[in-house]
Amino acid sequence: MELGPGPEFDRIRRIVQRLGATASAVGDDCALLRIGHSTLALSTDLSIEDVHFRRSWLSEQEIGWRATAAALSDLAAEGATPIGVLASIGAPAQDSGEPLQRLMEGVGEAAASVGAQVLGGDLAQAKTWILNLTVIGSAERPVQRSGGIVGDNVWVTGVLGGPRAALERWLVGSQPDAAARQSFAHPIPRIDAGCRLAELGAHAMIDLSDGLAGDAGHLAAASACAVAIDLGKLPLHSSVPEAARLAGIAPERYAALGGEDYELLVAMPPDFGEREAQSLGFESGVALTRIGTLAAGQGASFWSGGTLVEIAGFSHFT
């Protein structure tokens, strides 16, 4: 297993070393488990109030939806079909009535939106909201991060930078525009696109929970090649130009550094072209944009009009 750079992954690397044979290969966000003739994909995802979100930004329903969609996004990135979710909730005592019910309604809606059931969970009292969503799906042809090969094209679903734009407005005490807010509060796990890309022979896939800059590096490290991204090709969320102007940086750079996009970054063989992308976009309801290539070498590099641009991604524990 090769993990990308960064202090969060340094910690995971040390944990895996320390656990030795007790740890199975944990290179993807999903664990894969072979049961009879089926392959199951499992992932677990922690959302903590004041770390991952603030109460004042989101309704309880949105908090539940967002945490669940974020976990389901890991299944999408594996090309897996969701089966169920397990929801562990730490709830403040004063919110354990109607607010907890609304939060679980959001969890249920996100699960139902991809045909998954709420299989169970745990409930405890806590000082702030804590949500841990474990998701399980079946993957007929799991797509790992590690399968990218030199010559693949790199594609991305949807548009980038909306959640970052929302976050930055909130952080300065302002309100994001409706589209940016929606992209943060109500991310859509790209299940249909992920499954279809897997069927069409995707070599490697990852979701952009840490943002393109960070996650392209993880895909590069796992696939043992270099990922070259053409910043000029990035599909930008409608709120990015204005947000980037306020931040004083180029829109493409802004979008590349935005986290929590929950879009898919996928390495496809060269025979997957614009026509295939259009047809897949039509089927899955989300656009697919070619933004780069896999080449010999290592790491992720970002290019703007032929010039190399220095970019670093998000990490816990910086």
Next chain:
Amino acid sequence: MELGPGPEFDRIRRIVQRLGATASAVGDDCALLRIGHSTLALSTDLSIEDVHFRRSWLSEQEIGWRATAAALSDLAAEGATPIGVLASIGAPAQDSGEPLQRLMEGVGEAAASVGAQVLGGDLAQAKTWILNLTVIGSAERPVQRSGGIVGDNVWVTGVLGGPRAALERWLVGSQPDAAARQSFAHPIPRIDAGCRLAELGAHAMIDLSDGLAGDAGHLAAASACAVAIDLGKLPLHSSVPEAARLAGIAPERYAALGGEDYELLVAMPPDFGEREAQSLGFESGVALTRIGTLAAGQGASFWSGGTLVEIAGFSHFT
């Protein structure tokens, strides 16, 4: 699905109602999932610093072990064989170095002790330690809470009340004796006993995470019969007599109200007797004690020398 009494379960009942068809039957701590010819058992368990434990009581390794053993105990109660665990950890920034590594070592040791692998996880920064352990196992003959029938005998593994004795010493700023401390810090998930009891035809099983008084009520509600417990038969932890004296209550009552015992309460058909219990105890390394019966009626009742004793169990959100 019939859940037992209490405010925590009132909340879960409302959630299940609200989710409608999106929620599958979640009567047990484990969800059951049929995959091909296999039945998988899944459970998820949240441990929060200052809710479930305090730093000053436990080493990081013990915090990791305890949270993992607590989750694995749900598999034991289903008669399932563990396959793997997923560990979501929220770690304070200042503890994200060596303390985090030690905590994960405890997680790994608990997993390895029952032949499970650490399949994956999530890592985030948090103000206090948060651990969510999701466990997955295979259950050839899953034992639910709901299968108890009138005439069954009720048995319990191990001894009761040790964790409560430790907790109460800590809460008054004192130190528990070594045996009580060990029972809290290093619970043993009763996997071998649970699997063997399943093979031997257990009708219903539950672990005593909420304490005997609460969990006997859950088994009674799920099985739609009455559980009658003979308090005089309870197997007491060695620290209980002194702890009960300090608390000013009878030792049996003290043990019945102790939470976090992580022992198994099981309804066995009448042909399972003392001889079978001894042989199972020898194989699984834990004693089995007959403490009551299932009868027509509802709820859990506790008897002492022919007299009914009023007892109520632990609940979050009291």
